[in-house]
Amino acid sequence: MPIKYKFNILAALKEKGYSSTRLRNEKIFGESTMQKFRTGEMVSADNIGRLCELLDCQPGDILEYVPDNNIIHNN
Numbered sequence: 001m002p003i004k005y006k007f008n009i010l011a012a013l014k015e016k017g018y019s020s021t022r023l024r025n026e027k028i029f030g031e032s033t034m035q036k037f038r039t040g041e042m043v044s045a046d047n048i049g050r051l052c053e054l055l056d057c058q059p060g061d062i063l064e065y066v067p068d069n070n071i072i073h074n075n
Contacts (some may be wrong), residue, residue, distance in 0.1 A: 003042060004066055005062060009037040009051065009062070012056060018054060035044045
């Protein structure tokens with residue numbers, strides 16, 4: 001996937017006072033979303049929006065495009 005997180009999402013949330021337990025107990029993110037953060041998988045745009053709200057940032061502060069050199073371009 002050519003889009004990845006720029007940093008450890010769960011660590012950044014923890015720095016802001018959102019432990020994994022709090023995120024689950026307050027139903028901020030479900031366990032499947034938390035697991036995606038752990039493994040670097042992409043989450044929905046709604047969850048990216050929620051992250052931006054909690055971390056007080058923009059999507060571009062969280063995500064980055066990494067070119068995939070294995071893609072063949074047709075000209």
